[in-house]
Amino acid sequence: MGRLTTHVLDTALGKPAASLRLTVWAINNEADIKTALKTVETNDDGRTDEPLLEGDELHRGTYEITFDVAAYFARSGAAISEPPFLDQIPVRFTVADPSGNFHVPLLVSPWSYSTYRGS
Secondary structure, X not given: OOEEEEEEEEOOOXXXXXXXXXXXXXXXXXXXXXXXXXXXXXXXXXXXXXXXXXXXXXXXXXXXXXEEHHHHHHHHOOOOOOOOOOOEEEEEEEEOOOOOEEEEEEEEOOOOEEEOOEO
8 A cells, every 4th residue: 555755854943844734736737737635734743644645545647745835934933035935845746656655755944945755
């Protein structure tokens, strides 16, 4: 049974990004349509309490996780520009085998970010 998970780390403060809102989208590339599947907030460890998608929810196809980093950094007291340099970070990826595990970490500061396929 496959699953999709994430972990968000605030590299400016050197700690997990707690209470960061994110939305998981299914992408229909042929019709250029995005469908919101789930909106959640990260916990104190920068993770979600449950997988973002799991089992029958995860299909072969294109997905996007949109991380609402501007609101997170505004609440954290970080020194950010107005308007913020980074607002929402979309991470788009494909799932070829829905029985696999897909972990999409985000390392983020007010000025930069990186991501990768984790394990």
